[in-house]
Amino acid sequence: MKKPLLASAxxxxxxxxxxxxxxxxxxSYTLDPTHTFVTWEALHLGTSTSRGRFDKKEGKVEFxxxxxxGKIDITIDMASIxxxxxxxxxxxxxxxxxxxxxxxxxRFQASGFSFDGSKVSAVQGTLTMLGKTQPVELKxxxxxxxENPFFKREVCGGDFEVTIQRSLWGSTYxxxxxxxxxxxxxxxxxxxx
Amino acid sequence: xxxxxxxxxxxxxxxVLSVLLCASPAQAQPRxxxxxxxxxxxxxxxxxxxxxxxxxxxGPVQGQVTLDPEAGTxxxxxxxxxxxxxxxxPFFDARIRQDDLLxxxxxxEAFFVANRFRFEGAQLVEVRGEFTLRGVSQPLSLRALxxxxxxxxxxxPNPDGAREVCGGDFEAEFRRSEFGASFALPFVGDRVKLQVQVEGRRx
Numbered sequence: 001m002k003k004p005l006l007a008s009a010x011x012x013x014x015x016x017x018x019x020x021x022x023x024x025x026x027x028s029y030t031l032d033p034t035h036t037f038v039t040w041e042a043l044h045l046g047t048s049t050s051r052g053r054f055d056k057k058e059g060k061v062e063f064x065x066x067x068x069x070g071k072i073d074i075t076i077d078m079a080s081i082x083x084x085x086x087x088x089x090x091x092x093x094x095x096x097x098x099x100x101x102x103x104x105x106x107r108f109q110a111s112g113f114s115f116d117g118s119k120v121s122a123v124q125g126t127l128t129m130l131g132k133t134q135p136v137e138l139k140x141x142x143x144x145x146x147e148n149p150f151f152k153r154e155v156c157g158g159d160f161e162v163t164i165q166r167s168l169w170g171s172t173y174x175x176x177x178x179x180x181x182x183x184x185x186x187x188x189x190x191x192x193x
Numbered sequence: 194x195x196x197x198x199x200x201x202x203x204x205x206x207x208x209v210l211s212v213l214l215c216a217s218p219a220q221a222q223p224r225x226x227x228x229x230x231x232x233x234x235x236x237x238x239x240x241x242x243x244x245x246x247x248x249x250x251x252g253p254v255q256g257q258v259t260l261d262p263e264a265g266t267x268x269x270x271x272x273x274x275x276x277x278x279x280x281x282x283p284f285f286d287a288r289i290r291q292d293d294l295l296x297x298x299x300x301x302e303a304f305f306v307a308n309r310f311r312f313e314g315a316q317l318v319e320v321r322g323e324f325t326l327r328g329v330s331q332p333l334s335l336r337a338l339x340x341x342x343x344x345x346x347x348x349x350p351n352p353d354g355a356r357e358v359c360g361g362d363f364e365a366e367f368r369r370s371e372f373g374a375s376f377a378l379p380f381v382g383d384r385v386k387l388q389v390q391v392e393g394r395r396x
Contacts (some may be wrong), residue, residue, distance in 0.1 A: 034282050035241055039248055044232060045349070047341045048360040048390045051236055051250070055281040084250055084279065085231045144244040149380075157245045187245045 029061040029156060029190035031074065036157075036190075038076060041183040052092065056080035059108075061190045063156060065118065065145070072110040072123060079104060096173040103130050110138075119143040120158065129169045138162045138186060148191070157189030223261040226359060226393025228254055228271070234390050235273060239369075240382035247381065249280040249289070258393045260310070260359070262317075267310035269320070273303040293376035294369075296327045305333065316340055320363070326372040335363040335389065353394060360392030 037053055044050045059074030079100040081092050093100045110125025120143045127136045143158035163183045167175065230253035239247045256271035276297035280286055290297040307322020317340045324333035340361035345351040365387045370378065 034285065035245055035247070037248065037281055039236075043339070044390075044392070045343060045358075046339075047343060047358065048232055048339060048392050049362045049388075050232065050390065051234065051388075053248070053250070053281055082279070082281070084234055084252055088231060142245065144242070146242050146244060148242070155242070155244070159246050185246075185248075187241075187248065189241070189245050 025066055026062050026064040026069070027154075028193045029063055030193060031057070031059040031061065032155065032157070032189045032191050033057060036074075036188045037186070039185045039187075041185065042181075043179050045177065050083065050088075052081055052083040052089075054078065054080050055082055061156075063190075065156075068113060068115045070111070070113045070120075070123075072108065072125060074108045076106045076108070077104065078106055078129075097171060099130065108136075112137075123160065127164070127169075130171060132169045134164075134168045136162050136164060138184075151191055154192040155189050156192070157187075160186040160188060162186075223259045223266075224357070224395050226258045226260065226395050228256050228258070229358070229360075229392045229394050230255070232360065232390060232392035236388040236390075238386040238388070240384070242380055243382075247280065249278050249286075251275060251278045254389070254391070260317075262312060262315050265310065265312045266308075267317075267320075268308040269306070269322070271305040273305065274301065275303050275326070276301045288376075291376070294374045296374075300327050303327075305335075307335075317361070324365075324367065327374060329372045331367065331371055333365055333367060335365045335387075338362040338364060353396065355394035355396060357395040358392055359395070360390070363387075363389040363391060365389070 036057060036059075037055075038057070039051060039053045041049050041051050054076045056077035057074055059072065061070065061072050063070040078098045079093060081089055081098065083089055083092070092098055106127065106129040108125055108127050110123045112124030113120055114122040114124070119140070121140050123138045123140070125136060126133050138160040139162065141159045141161060143156075145154055145156040147153070148155040161184060163181050165180045166172075166182050167180050233254040234250055234252035235254060237249050237251065241247045251273055254271050254273050256269060258267065258269040260267040275295045276290060278286055278289055278295065280289070289295055292299070304325040305322055307320045309321040310317060311319040311321075317337045319337060320335045322333060323330050338361065340359075342357055342359040344357055345355055367385055367387075368383045369375070369385050370383050
């Protein structure tokens with residue numbers, strides 16, 4: 001397995017990230033882009049669930065497990081949307097949906113962390129998409145920190161989800177046949193710096 | 194997407210008419226559907242270090258389904274192009290194609306063949322059959338979550354002139370070790386969850 005190569009590439013990228021080391025308790029984490037994905041689900045004409053994914057993203061996380069505080073800032077490259085069906089991808093990138101030429105990125109910023117014991121149970125923040133910023137709360141269905149044997153560092157992460165109404169961001173094409181509710185499933189892991 | 198007012202008024206009447214026509218006993222025979230490649234995909238989920246869920250996509254799934262809801266029977270044969278897998282990380286995709294995981298050189302496709310369909314009323318709730326992955330066959334049960342049929346609307350693209358589209362979401366679970374795909378156990382979980390989107394078009 002060539003994982004060490006990937007690990008060293010990630011660590012090199014992480015060390016270039018320029019995080020301050022001065023914070024006493026708050027640790028900085030860099031998003032592991034290989035284990036961080038947004039997958040969306042939307043019902044197709046009342047029949048079956050269509051899914052897609054955004055492949056390019058970057059971000060940083062500050063997290064203090066003792067004080068139970070943190071900050072998240074993630075940018076998603078909207079042109080990296082992929083469903084497996086090229087004409088569908090092109091439609092989604094166009095003006096009817098994400099209009100990626102005018103709005104190439106979406107951004108999730110959060111500084112509200114809810115805990116259930118030592119585990120993050122929800123994250124409250126804002127999602128900026130199509131030039132509009134709206135509050136969102138991601139519920140955590142799973143959260144864990146572990147020592148990653150490849151990075152030899154602590155990794156924290158989990159599964160998060162939220163159902164958004166796309167119309168709140170001005171995305172109204174095809175309503176109501178193409179539903180307003182879109183479920184976002186977020187896998188996230190971040191490596192301690 | 195806005196429907197003309199006239200059409201909106203007439204549509205319910207047409208729907209009632211078509212239901213009456215379809216419900217005639219002469220129609221009670223198996224219906225054949227071909228999977229729509231734009232709407233027939235497998236998503237798999239695996240747990241990474243007990244922490245977060247890895248997801249990947251395989252498809253489009255190809256195949257035929259025959260259904261007789263009145264008799265409560267059906268059969269299907271699906272081909273799943275495992276070599277097409279996509280996780281969003283090309284390095285992972287290449288690794289998963291290797292011999293100790295999906296072994297796609299030797300086994301470029303997985304198969305699901307089933308003839309045990311369970312209906313509750315007209316609603317399909319479960320399909321049981323045989324799943325073949327890496328050349329290993331095991332029984333597998335797919336639970337139907339959403340299942341619905343629709344008549345393509347006047348504004349829905351319908352290049353093949355389908356009379357009816359049926360489909361839904363199906364879920365299944367298996368242990369990859371039972372199929373010999375054992376690399377990275379236990380860091381990456383043994384349990385694989387499948388979420389299958391399927392729409393079949395009746396010509």
